[in-house]
Structures are given as C-alpha cells and as structure tokens.
Amino acid sequence: MECVFGLVGNGFAIVAADTSAVHSILVHKNNEDKIMVLDSHKLVAASGEPGDRVQFTEYVQKNVSLYQFRNGIPLTTSAAANFTRGELATALRKNPYSVNILMAGYDKEAGASLYYIDYIATLHKVDKGAFGYGSYFSLSTMDRHYRSDMTVEEAIELVDKCILEIRSRLVIAPPNFIIKIVDKNGARVHATRQSVQDVTTAAV
Amino acid sequence: MSRRYDSRTTIFSPEGRLYQVEYAMEAIGNAGSAIGILSKDGVVLIGEKKVTSKLLQTSTSTEKMYKIDDHVACAVAGIMSDANILINTARVQAQRYTFMYQEPMPVEQLVQSLCDTKQGYTQFGGLRPFGVSFLFAGWDKNYGFQLYMSDPSGNYGGWKAAAIGANNQAAQSILKQDYKDDATREEAVQLALKVLSKTMDSTSLTSEKLELAEVFLTPSGNVKYHVHSPDSLTKLLLKHGVTQPAAESS
Numbered sequence: 530m531e532c533v534f535g536l537v538g539n540g541f542a543i544v545a546a547d548t549s550a551v552h553s554i555l556v557h558k559n560n561e562d563k564i565m566v567l568d569s570h571k572l573v574a575a576s577g578e579p580g581d582r583v584q585f586t587e588y589v590q591k592n593v594s595l596y597q598f599r600n601g602i603p604l605t606t607s608a609a610a611n612f613t614r615g616e617l618a619t620a621l622r623k624n625p626y627s628v629n630i631l632m633a634g635y636d637k638e639a640g641a642s643l644y645y646i647d648y649i650a651t652l653h654k655v656d657k658g659a660f661g662y663g664s665y666f667s668l669s670t671m672d673r674h675y676r677s678d679m680t681v682e683e684a685i686e687l688v689d690k691c692i693l694e695i696r697s698r699l700v701i702a703p704p705n706f707i708i709k710i711v712d713k714n715g716a717r718v719h720a721t722r723q724s725v726q727d728v729t730t731a732a733v
Numbered sequence: 734m735s736r737r738y739d740s741r742t743t744i745f746s747p748e749g750r751l752y753q754v755e756y757a758m759e760a761i762g763n764a765g766s767a768i769g770i771l772s773k774d775g776v777v778l779i780g781e782k783k784v785t786s787k788l789l790q791t792s793t794s795t796e797k798m799y800k801i802d803d804h805v806a807c808a809v810a811g812i813m814s815d816a817n818i819l820i821n822t823a824r825v826q827a828q829r830y831t832f833m834y835q836e837p838m839p840v841e842q843l844v845q846s847l848c849d850t851k852q853g854y855t856q857f858g859g860l861r862p863f864g865v866s867f868l869f870a871g872w873d874k875n876y877g878f879q880l881y882m883s884d885p886s887g888n889y890g891g892w893k894a895a896a897i898g899a900n901n902q903a904a905q906s907i908l909k910q911d912y913k914d915d916a917t918r919e920e921a922v923q924l925a926l927k928v929l930s931k932t933m934d935s936t937s938l939t940s941e942k943l944e945l946a947e948v949f950l951t952p953s954g955n956v957k958y959h960v961h962s963p964d965s966l967t968k969l970l971l972k973h974g975v976t977q978p979a980a981e982s983s
Contacts, residue, residue, distance in 0.1 A: 600839065600841075600842055602839070602875050604834070607834075607835065607836065608834035608836050611833065611834050611835040611836075612833055615832075615833050638874070
C-alpha cells in the first residue's frame with residue numbers, strides 16, 4: 530500500500546511518499562523516510578521491498594558520489610536516471626530488485642526534471658508520475674488539475690488534493706506523508722503531512 | 734649496467750627508471766610528427782605522413798587522424814599497429830559510457846580511461862608498453878574545447894598547444910613562442926602549418942605529406958570533426974605562404 534508520487538513545476542520538482550514501514554499486518558514505524566537525497570540537487574523516492582529499496586538506492590547514491598569524486602563534476606539527472614535504469618536492467622534477468630523509483634532533479638541546463646523508473650527497468654521522463662495502489666487516485670487527480678509551470682504553492686495544493694484522495698479512498702491508506710522539493714537551491718524536505726503521531730502512552 | 738633492467742617492463746632500474754617505457758618513447762621520437770593547437774572556436778590537429786607512395790590508396794583511410802566518437806578525435810604518433818588497438822579501446826570505452834549514461838563521455842574522462850589502460854602495461858602482465866603517443870581533441874559541455882596529450886607511460890596532460898613524434902621538442906618551443914591564447918581556428922591552422930613546415934625534415938611541403946583535421950561546433954551546436962581534402966590542403970598551403978615546391982630551389 531506504499532504511495533509515491535511527484536510532479537514537475539516551474540523550476541522545481543516535488544515528490545511525496547508515505548512514511549509507513551509495514552510488514553504483513555504490522556506497522557513497524559510511521560516515520561520512515563523513503564525519499565533519499567541522492568546528491569545536492571537530486572531526490573530519489575523509492576517504493577517496494579524494504580530491503581531492496583534501501584540496498585539499491587544506497588548503491589545508486591554511492592555510485593553517484595564516486596562519479597563526482599573521480600571526475601570533479603556531478604552527474605546530470607538524466608545520466609543518473611539512465612545509470613539507475615541500467616543497473617536494474619542488468620540485475621533483471623538474474624536477481625531483480627523489487628524497487629520502483631521516481632527520480633527528481635535540477636540541472637542548470639535542463640532545469641527541473643522527473644524520471645519514472647519501475648522495477649523492470651522501464652525509464653520515462655515525465656511531468657507527473659506515481660507508484661503503488663495510491664497511484665490510481667493520485668495520477669487521476671494530477672491528470673485533472675496539473676498544469677505546466679505551476680508555482681510551489683499550486684503544486685503543494687495539488688499534492689494535498691492527492692493525499693486527501695488517497696486517505697479517503699484507499700482501504701488501508703498510509704496516515705503520514707513526507708514531501709520533498711528540489712530546485713536551483715538544492716534538494717530538501719518541504720513539509721510533512723501527519724494524521725497519526727507515534728504513540729507514547731505511559732502505562733498506568 | 735642498465736642492460737640488466739631492460740628486459741622486463743615491470744621492474745624499476747636502480748636509478749628508478751622504467752626502461753621499456755623510455756624505449757617506447759624513443760620509438761615514437763622517430764615517427765611522423767603531429768601537432769595540436771587549441772583555439773577559442775575549435776581544435777586543430779595536423780600530422781606528417783611518413784608513408785607517401787603514389788601506390789597508396791588514400792581516398793578512404795587516414796594515417797594520422799582518427800575519430801573516436803562524435804565529439805572526440807585523435808592524432809597518433811608511433812607504431813601504427815599499437816595505435817589501432819588503443820583507438821579501438823578508446824572507441825569502446827566511449828560507447829560504453831554513452832550506453833550507461835546516455836550522454837557523450839567527457840573528453841578528459843575518455844583520455845583518463847585510455848591512459849589507465851596504458852599504465853597497466855607498465856606495471857603488470859609482463860607485456861611491453863604501447864609505442865604510441867596521442868593528441869586528443871574534443872568538445873564537451875563541461876569544459877568546451879580541449880586538447881590532451883598522452884604517452885606510453887600512461888601520463889596525460891591538458892594543453893593549449895602540443896607536439897608529438899619526430900622533432901617534437903623543436904616544435905614545442907616554436908609553439909611556446911608563437912601561440913596566442915585568443916587565436917581563431919584559422920589562425921591556429923596557420924600556426925600549425927608554419928610550425929610543421931619548420932620542423933619537418935623533408936625539403937618540400939605538399940598536401941600529400943600532410944593530414945589536417947579540425948574539431949569545431951557547427952552553427953546548430955553539433956560537434957564536427959572535419960579532415961581536409963588534399964585540394965583544400967593545397968589551397969591552404971598556398972594561402973599561408975608555406976608551400977615550398979621542390980621545383981623552386983634556385
């Protein structure tokens with residue numbers, strides 16, 4: 530029931546992910562950050578097998594860092610997305626990674642961009658994308674309201690509409706979300722949306 | 734005494750020298766020269782052809798200049814058969830990069846990658862080093878036009894103007910005097926022709942003995958690698974007053 534979605538606005542890209550770590554019927558924690566900061570100007574929102582998700586995203590992050598150390602220049606978002614897809618493709622017919630990724634980035638020349646990379650190594654450059662059961666609701670909502678070159682405020686309004694739709698229509702909807710943004714100033718947390726805090730009761 | 738330390742590439746001499754690498758560089762010192770010059774709107778590569786028989790089929794192949802990728806070309810000096818292996822290696826490395834990142838390989842990374850291959854032959858395997866020096870000319874979006882020189886040791890450097898092959902020291906000192914930072918491509922061609930005419934051994938400079946190539950950007954922003962035809966070369970030689978026809982020796 531993981532929900533990950535994102536969209537491109539005017540000079541920025543925004544991604545939102547639920548923050549539940551679930552195993553069968555148990556919620557391990559509800560503040561798990563599934564949006565990794567890949568480098569100063571890239572975000573990777575990932576959903577899928579928890580072990581694969583962490584393993585694969587960290588592998589990509591370390592390779593992106595290595596490239597930068599070796600060559601003194603960062604990878605473009607497009608190059609990083611293609612590298613990621615290539616690794617998924619290579620592993621696909623041996624030990625596939627069960628990870629879906631939305632990669633958002635900002636490059637000086639290309640501006641803000643969003644890449645849809647699914648677990649069988651599909652790669653698409655998109656304006657808006659989503660994964661998981663939540664995608665049935667968020668994609669439809671984004672299709673209805675998305676315009677190119679939205680401001681940050683308009684984009685957050687749309688993200689909130691999607692979260693509302695997911696919360697009201699998905700049977701086991703995740704309660705909490707984290708929203709991160711990347712623009713010319715870098716990649717950072719923008720906001721969280723919480724309807725359930727961690728429970729800390731004192732036994733009486 | 735140094736004879737004891739020649740035979741294996743993978744050992745140092747007592748003075749701390751790698752003789753096989755130095756002997757490889759000697760071999761290149763006897764080969765046809767090549768000069769590269771960086772200008773603000775392109776890179777010029779010029780080479781002296783050693784094989785100039787009338788019987789040679791010259792229409793399709795080049796002796797000194799090779800294209801590695803759409804945005805990188807090189808000039809070679811040294812043992813041609815060794816050069817062919819390395820050129821192919823460089824081409825594969827460039828394509829492998831593009832396959833992984835869907836972008837052209839930055840020029841310095843390509844040079845570095847090839848030089849890492851060359852270095853391997855000076856440290857392990859017991860194989861001799863490659864007897865080739867390269868001048869790489871290319872363009873990428875990070876640093877624009879670039880010129881790199883590499884030698885059999887696997888060392889490389891970025892240059893504004895460089896020479897390899899026979900008489901490269903003489904050529905290098907003329908370049909040091911006459912090179913101007915803000916030269917245009919045309920001025921760079923002129924300088925290259927002038928330097929080569931001064932350092933070449935042969936008495937006459939004709940278009941059959943030369944190869945001239947330029948790497949530049951077309952108006953639409955694509956990188957172009959252009960090898961001059963013999964006619965174009967002859968015209969250039971005349972224009973810059975560099976031709977010394979053998980007949981005119983009075």
